[in-house]
Every structure is written in structure tokens, then in C-alpha cells.
Amino acid sequence: DAGVTQSPTHLIKTRGQQVTLRCSPKSGHDTVSWYQQALGQGPQFIFQYYEEEERQRGNFPDRFSGHQFPNYSSELNVNALLLGDSALYLCASSRQGRSYEQYFGPGTRLTVT
Amino acid sequence: DQQVKQNSPSLSVQEGRISILNCDYTNSMFDYFLWYKKYPAEGPTFLISISSIKDKNEDGRFTVFLNKSAKHLSLHIVPSQPGDSAVYFCAASRGGPMNSGYSTLTFGKGTMLLVSP
Incomplete structure (x- = not known):
């Protein structure tokens, strides 16, 4: 049973650039949440997607956007x-109706220089 | 405003003894609580959870206790093993099993547990 996968593992970008991170949910899961974990902090909720729509959003600026595809990725x-x-960007997947039980991927480490 | 607090950044225990990790929360709307374990270079791994209608949940060596009046929960690991050494995150959710709506997780900053042989 494949768990949550994320790509890439590491990424280095320059200030002002744009970046895209990818996530495939655990088999059987249809809801994807994204979190940002800064050094020494706990993960902070960015947004959650279900049925290809953003249904909840945390306290992050509009520079952060997302998308969910028909295959739930x-x-x-x-x-x-x-x-x-x-920061470390974490993707978590869950099933509709049980989105309080979230399973996390290994994360993407983003470094901005 | 930190709604979930883990006030101990680190904890050291000897193998075979009990590890007790603590967590406090401020939002009385939270109704489901989870503990995650995280190794370096890995994502958090779900460990154990508890609904607000219970005060205790046990799973093998792991037990979580919830004191709603004090807005406090704790994770007990007995006996502790060197492989338990990791960062432990407490997380809280609004909209757990009592609410079929959407729910997201609010995390504490984590406690690093070191279990020495």
C-alpha cells in the first residue's frame, strides 16, 4: 500500500522565483492538506483540497496557491x-469524513537564497 | 497566539522507564487530539489519537490521557525503547468524529525525546 509521496525531496530557489511542489495521496484517500514546517516549529496549516476545490485555508498570503487533480494528487x-x-513543506492525505486522521508524506525541503 | 503548546522542548529517559510527554491547548472547540512521531528527514507518523468524549486511549506501549477541564493531554510510553527517540508532536482538530465536516490540524512545536540504553 503506497503511502503519501512528495516530489522533489529538496529544492533550492532564488528570492523572487516561483516554485511548484507535488503530492500524491495515500491509496483510498481523496483529501489533501498542505503544511509548512519552519525550523524548530510545528507544522502550520496552509490549505486543504477536496473534489479539486480549496475548502479551507490557513493564515498564508495569496502567493501560496494550490490545485488538486481528478486523481486526487x-x-x-x-x-x-x-x-x-x-521550510519543510508537508503534504497530508485523508479520507472524506475522516479528515482529522491525516497521513503525512516525507516532505519537500525548500531553501530560498 | 499558540493554541497548542508543548512546553518541554526535550526529554531524556532511560530505556525501560516511562516517558511522559505533555501538551496543553487553549481552544475549547478542539474535539480530537493526535500524537505524531517524527524522525529526521521523514514526515510525521501518526501514533495515537483520542476523542474529546474519552479520557484515555491505549495502544500497546502508548497511552494518551485527556483532561478536558485542564485542557491538557499527555502521552505515556511504557517501557521506553531507544527506537522511540524522535520528535513528538501534539496536534488538535476541530471537527473530529463528532463532526463530519472539514477538519484541519493545529500542531504544537514538538518535544524531542531521547531514550538512552
Whole structure:
């Protein structure tokens, strides 16, 4: 049973650039949530997708956007990168009606220089 | 405003002894609580959870206790093993099993547990 997968593993970008991170949910899951984990902090909720729509959003600017595809996979896009966007980006998947039980991928480490 | 707090950044215990990790929350709307374990270079792994209608949930060596009046939960690991060494995150959700709507997780900052042989 494949778990949550994310790509790429690591990424280095320059301030002002744009980045796209990808996530494939666990088999049988249809809901994808994205989190940002800064160094020494717990994961912070960015947004959640279900049925290809963003249905909840945390306290993140519009530079952060996402998409969910018909196969439930998802992308996180960040525009106009800032140094402060350097973090581990985690994708979590869950089933509709049980979105309180989320399973996490290994994350993408983004470094902005 | 940090709604979920883990006030101990680290904890050291000896193999075979009990590990107790604590977590406090401020939002009384939280109704489901989870503990995750995280190794370096891996994503958080779900460990154990508890609904607000219970005060205790047990799974093998892991037990979670919930004190709603104090807005406090704790994770007990007995006996502790060196492989338990990891960062442990407490997370809370609004909209758990009591609410079939959407729910997201609010995390604490984590406690690094070190179990020495």
C-alpha cells in the first residue's frame, strides 16, 4: 500500500522565483492538506483540497496557491519567493469524513537564497 | 497566539522507564487530539489519537490521557525503547468524529525525546 509521496525531496530557489511542489495521496484517500514546517516549529496549516476545490485555508498570503487533480494528487505553488519561505513543506492525505486522521508524506525541503 | 503548546522542548529517559510527554491547548472547540512521531528527514507518523468524549486511549506501549477541564493531554510510553527517540508532536482538530465536516490540524512545536540504553 503506497503511502503519501512528495516530489522533489529538496529544492533550492532564488528570492523572487516561483516554485511548484507535488503530492500524491495515500491509496483510498481523496483529501489533501498542505503544511509548512519552519525550523524548530510545528507544522502550520496552509490549505486543504477536496473534489479539486480549496475548502479551507490557513493564515498564508495569496502567493501560496494550490490545485488538486481528478486523481486526487495535488500541487502547491508559491510565487515571489521570500527568504522566509524556506521550510519543510508537508503534504497530508485523508479520507472524506475522516479528515482529522491525516497521513503525512516525507516532505519537500525548500531553501530560498 | 499558540493554541497548542508543548512546553518541554526535550526529554531524556532511560530505556525501560516511562516517558511522559505533555501538551496543553487553549481552544475549547478542539474535539480530537493526535500524537505524531517524527524522525529526521521523514514526515510525521501518526501514533495515537483520542476523542474529546474519552479520557484515555491505549495502544500497546502508548497511552494518551485527556483532561478536558485542564485542557491538557499527555502521552505515556511504557517501557521506553531507544527506537522511540524522535520528535513528538501534539496536534488538535476541530471537527473530529463528532463532526463530519472539514477538519484541519493545529500542531504544537514538538518535544524531542531521547531514550538512552
